[in-house]
Amino acid sequence: MATGARLAAAGADAMPAEVQDESAFPPLPVFFAFIMMAFGMFMAILDIQIVSASLGQIQAGLAASADEISWVQTSYLVAEVVMIPLSGFLSRALSIRWLFVFSCAGFTLASLLCALSTSIGEMIAARALQGFVGGAMIPTVYAASFLMFGRKRQTGVTVTVSFIVTLAPTLGPALGGWITSVLSWHWLFLINIIPGILISFGVATLVKLDAPNLPLLKKIDLLGLVALAATCGGAVFVLEEGARYQWFEDRTVLTMACVALCAALLLWWRVTTAEEPIVSFRPLGNLNFLGGSLMGAVFGIGLYGLVYLYPLYLARIAGLSSGQIGNTVFVTGLFMALGAPIAGWVSQRIDVRVMACIGFLLLATSTWMTHYIDIEWRFNELVLPQALRGLGIMCCIVSVSVMSFGTLPNPLIKDATGLFTLFRNVGGAIGIAIINTIVLERFNHHYSRLGEATNPGRAEIVERYDMMTGLAAARGMPDPEGFALRALANEVNRQALVMSYADAFWVLSLLFVAFSVVPLFLKKPGTFADAQEVH
Structure with a gap:
């Protein structure tokens, strides 16, 4: 406790004179x-x-x-x-x-x-x-x-x-x-x-x-710097490229994963032994900051992962242009703007842990609603899920930030902000990797099941095939039967793809529900002006 008090005093001394009077603008x-x-x-x-x-x-x-x-x-x-x-x-x-x-x-x-x-x-x-x-x-x-x-x-x-x-x-x-x-x-x-x-x-x-x-700068730990670059860079490379190349079946992805793991061990050794570590993990000793950073990583999945998944569906399934996609996903930004002042007002009047729970549950509700998606969904069907997502994002980021930094002493802030941002960005990379993996794996599953159901012995399939063949013949196409087969295969492909997107939304909804209870295990932070002890 005494150490925390000394750190807080040192942090106050480090502030410029013009911000010492916190009551003035x-x-x-x-x-x-x-x-x-x-x-x-x-x-x-x-x-x-x-x-x-x-x-x-x-x-x-x-x-x-x-x-x-x-x-x-x-x-x-x-x-x-x-x-x-x-x-x-x-x-x-x-x-x-x-x-x-x-x-x-x-x-x-x-x-x-x-x-x-x-x-x-x-x-x-x-x-x-x-x-x-x-x-x-x-x-x-x-x-x-x-x-x-x-x-x-x-x-x-x-x-x-x-x-x-x-x-x-x-x-x-x-x-x-x-x-x-x-x-x-x-x-x-x-x-x-x-x-x-x-x-x-x-x-x-x-x-x-x-x-x-x-x-x-003369004390910079060059070995630690190399380890940091290899750890972070290698991990993000694996997350970004892994799903595309079947993860560790690809030699390059496997090699980079091994490099990142070895570099992480080297980085940990340098952080614990170097005179001036290249990165400080001291803020993670604060339980609220550790819990908040983990929630920030999951929030990053909701932020960057869904920013990736929505346009993917709108481009591949709905066939919209980049301008039309922008107009559709703009709904989230609009409700974030509307929710920002509300989130600020609410965060000063209720326990921010409750606010964080509400934010994650809003994200879960949004993705749960979207897991019913089909090939016909467009702007109107996506308005409500995106509105809930926008409000959930603002509730999460504000409350998680307050919980993470509210009990940290000033001397730890500089290192803590980097770690907090790192967790969120890596969470986003993990989210995109999860989405890509689910889509690839579940697409193969759904395509196989739909392929089995699409057989010439079923009357409705024969009827659809005859209709497409007749349409192609009426338009003077050179190979009506081939056109009909390609059209059916394309329809199966689209249906399998949208079903795999629905599976990804479902998994994300479960993840958000699971993390909605995490804030309840953290200490109530109160406001940023509360005690500055290191917990």
């Missing part, structure tokens, strides 16, 4: 600087998903193969997940201010390189650079919010940051599809240039939070 330049940092974070998160709706156009423009184009996404995610935990050490060495400035400026430069890419190799390298340097913006904004606004105002700030964190990946596919259809895929990256320059100069000028500790 921060100076206007400080508030404006935070808005700029938040917008920079929005750009970094948006770039994860904004490309997803336009991969086909990028593939055509760069003459890339189907396997190569997937690395436009994978390279970004692998590089980003390495920087996120590293940001804690770098923010202590460089300060939050300069780490954010270097991150935003590097992200802007990498965006320009992406737009100027003329080959798939150049694009992959530029996207990796973009993900690595941009990855520091997300955790530094979380940390800056504590130092700029203090803990008494943290709930309101958390609502704002949480809304940005969740809105960006929701709007990404819609915005990306619109930009590509109106302009070209190059503008997916060029739109970052001017805001990135303005934000970099603005934050460098206005933000004065903590002082850099440059001698800390």
Whole structure:
């Protein structure tokens, strides 16, 4: 307890003078600087998903193969997940201010390189650079919010940051599809240039939070850094590529899994023995932060996994364009915007543990409703599930953030924000891997069962076949019988695919229900201004 008190006092001493009086609103330049940092974070998160709706156009423009184009996404995610935990050490060495400035400026430069890419190799390298340097913006904004606004105002700030964190990946596919259809895929990256320059100069000028500790760079654990990169990068690679290549049946996936496992053991050794560890796991000693981070990982599945699954269904089954898909999934973003002020108001009036339970149950209800999906579902059928998902997302992210950080002392915040973001992003990667695995496995099952049912001995199959043959003959097609067989096979394929999507929604609903009880086992955090002891 005494140690916790000393840490809390040290954290208070480290705060800039202008935020020591938490009853007053921060100076206007400080508030404006935070808005700029938040917008920079929005750009970094948006770039994860904004490309997803336009991969086909990028593939055509760069003459890339189907396997190569997937690395436009994978390279970004692998590089980003390495920087996120590293940001804690770098923010202590460089300060939050300069780490954010270097991150935003590097992200802007990498965006320009992406737009100027003329080959798939150049694009992959530029996207990796973009993900690595941009990855520091997300955790530094979380940390800056504590130092700029203090803990008494943290709930309101958390609502704002949480809304940005969740809105960006929701709007990404819609915005990306619109930009590509109106302009070209190059503008997916060029739109970052001017805001990135303005934000970099603005934050460098206005933000004065903590002082850099440059001698800390001389103590950097290079072996630990290599282990961190191999652990995080290897794990994300396995999660991103595993389902496509039948997991460990593929030698590359198996090799990367072994590398990640060995690197994780090396990283743990360096964290426990190095004079200045490259990443600190001390925040995980706080039960609320550990539980909140695990819930954040499951929440990441609901955020990134469903952002992936909905457009997948709308493109493959409904056959909608990227613009139409954007209009459909925009419902979630709309209800997130409506739910943000409600979530902030509710979080200050009820136990946030109850609020977290409600959020996960809303997500479970949304996915449970969607597990009845069929090939006819379009905008109208998806409105209510998406509305519940939007409200559930806001309830979850706000309450989970309050539970995670509400009892942490200030000196642990910089490392904790990186770990919290890492858990959420890795959770998203796990969610997409789970979805892909379920879809692949269950598709084969359903296709086999439907194939058995689609036999020429059934009267309704013969009737459908004759009708398609007659239709093809009436249109003057050269091979009416072949057309009818292909049409039947395509129908079986669509039905099997939509049934596999339904199975994925069902599994996710069970997962959300299971984690809805986790908050009940955590300590009631109260507000951000409560006791600062390390528990």
